[in-house]
Amino acid sequence: METILNLPIENKIFYAVLVFSWTVYLWEAYLAYRQRRIYRLTVHVPQELGKIMDTDTFEKSRLYQLDKSNFSFWSGLYSETEGTLILLFGGIPFVWKVAGTVTARFGLGPEYEIFQSLSFLILATLFSAFTGLPWSIYNTFVIEEKHGFNQQSLGFFLKDAVKKFIVTQCILLPVTSLLLYIIKIGGDFFFIYAWLFTLGVSLVLVTIYADYIAPLFDKFTPLPEGELKEEIESMSKSISFPLTKVYVVEGSKRSSHSNAYFYGFFKNKRIVLFDTLLEDYSPLNKDGETDTPTEDKSKLKNKKQGCNNPEVLAVLGHELGHWKLGHTVKNIVISQMNSFLCFFLFAVLIGRKELFVAFGFYNSQPTLIGLMIIFQFIFSPYNEVLSFCLTVLSRRFEFQADSFALGMGRASELYSALIKLNKDNLGFPVADWLFSMWHYSHPPLLERLRALGSTKQD
Numbered sequence: 001m002e003t004i005l006n007l008p009i010e011n012k013i014f015y016a017v018l019v020f021s022w023t024v025y026l027w028e029a030y031l032a033y034r035q036r037r038i039y040r041l042t043v044h045v046p047q048e049l050g051k052i053m054d055t056d057t058f059e060k061s062r063l064y065q066l067d068k069s070n071f072s073f074w075s076g077l078y079s080e081t082e083g084t085l086i087l088l089f090g091g092i093p094f095v096w097k098v099a100g101t102v103t104a105r106f107g108l109g110p111e112y113e114i115f116q117s118l119s120f121l122i123l124a125t126l127f128s129a130f131t132g133l134p135w136s137i138y139n140t141f142v143i144e145e146k147h148g149f150n151q152q153s154l155g156f157f158l159k160d161a162v163k164k165f166i167v168t169q170c171i172l173l174p175v176t177s178l179l180l181y182i183i184k185i186g187g188d189f190f191f192i193y194a195w196l197f198t199l200g201v202s203l204v205l206v207t208i209y210a211d212y213i214a215p216l217f218d219k220f221t222p223l224p225e226g227e228l229k230e231e232i233e234s235m236s237k238s239i240s241f242p243l244t245k246v247y248v249v250e251g252s253k254r255s256s257h258s259n260a261y262f263y264g265f266f267k268n269k270r271i272v273l274f275d276t277l278l279e280d281y282s283p284l285n286k287d288g289e290t291d292t293p294t295e296d297k298s299k300l301k302n303k304k305q306g307c308n309n310p311e312v313l314a315v316l317g318h319e320l321g322h323w324k325l326g327h328t329v330k331n332i333v334i335s336q337m338n339s340f341l342c343f344f345l346f347a348v349l350i351g352r353k354e355l356f357v358a359f360g361f362y363n364s365q366p367t368l369i370g371l372m373i374i375f376q377f378i379f380s381p382y383n384e385v386l387s388f389c390l391t392v393l394s395r396r397f398e399f400q401a402d403s404f405a406l407g408m409g410r411a412s413e414l415y416s417a418l419i420k421l422n423k424d425n426l427g428f429p430v431a432d433w434l435f436s437m438w439h440y441s442h443p444p445l446l447e448r449l450r451a452l453g454s455t456k457q458d
């Protein structure tokens, strides 16, 4: 004990970061173990779920979630070990040095810290892309494939990964250079300018993302004129949602998981529906079912994917509830307050040389490294607490949005939509209370159904 107390402050910082990281890891591993035990032991549909899920779907979802959980055990163990080894063997100062050698090749000495920082960033993102790739390939082509979700070919997947890497660099590099520059010339109040800058960047990204970035990856087509579109428009009108366009995104190119969301500023909101959400659009419904009479649909219940129009409208009622109840704005305000606080604390801490020494930077204090150490390592306990609070808040918001849809008279459609979506996505309806409290951004299915059902009777 005495030896730990006598260590220099930089060693204490270093070991505190490592110990905290492993504590979080072990806590999460314990929670995942509890949840896995539920997957293993709950082999029969619990009585209260009898009307909601058939035995076959229940078993399928149980095996899917069990595979996913085992996978995340190994990938989690790998990344925790990798992170620890990087810290223990001085990986960060090593890559920083390599980045310096690279920039020196171009005749840019250490006085050009920005160039060294950029080449460090490229090297670091390349490293994480390459070490992450095998995991992500295994996840897509073994696990998702085995359970019938994967719709991608390996070629599509790799092209996508390269595109994603390039697009990320195109945003990350200029934004980081400007941020470093602002911190450098900002004087005593640089943290205010840095915060304003990141606020501006996030607003610009939100504005251009849907029109210029997302279409690089997926095909968006306007929802054709027709009953569904008219009903979406009239529903938006009824709650004064300033809808300008409805799109269908070809999510089926990637996976058969389904979703819906809205985006846009002020008076220019758009709604995006995954084709996999729409019974009539999902290409996954189209093969092999053409000559089957509709009466036989019950036999094919596991083939037919997506929701009918009233259910889609109920799902949208829930989504629009998030908007009407101010959840979107509240989330933005929280994240901006958090980012201001982080920049302020960063300004307080950046002058402390011992933070740099702790991570192997004995003679220099590069700003980029400071950002990394402080935001990622020093703030990690705070980040854990914050993310738990946000998860709790998110579940509250989900209940509120459900009850908004209920107020619009769409409770029974939402009820059946939730069941269908849970089935299409093979969600497992039984959860360990501690695991779900920590991880679930949405309340467990049964709780949502109960909330919808019990008020429905009133």
Ligand SMILES: [Zn+2]
Pocket: 318, 319, 322, 397, 398, 401
């Ligand atoms: Zn929601």
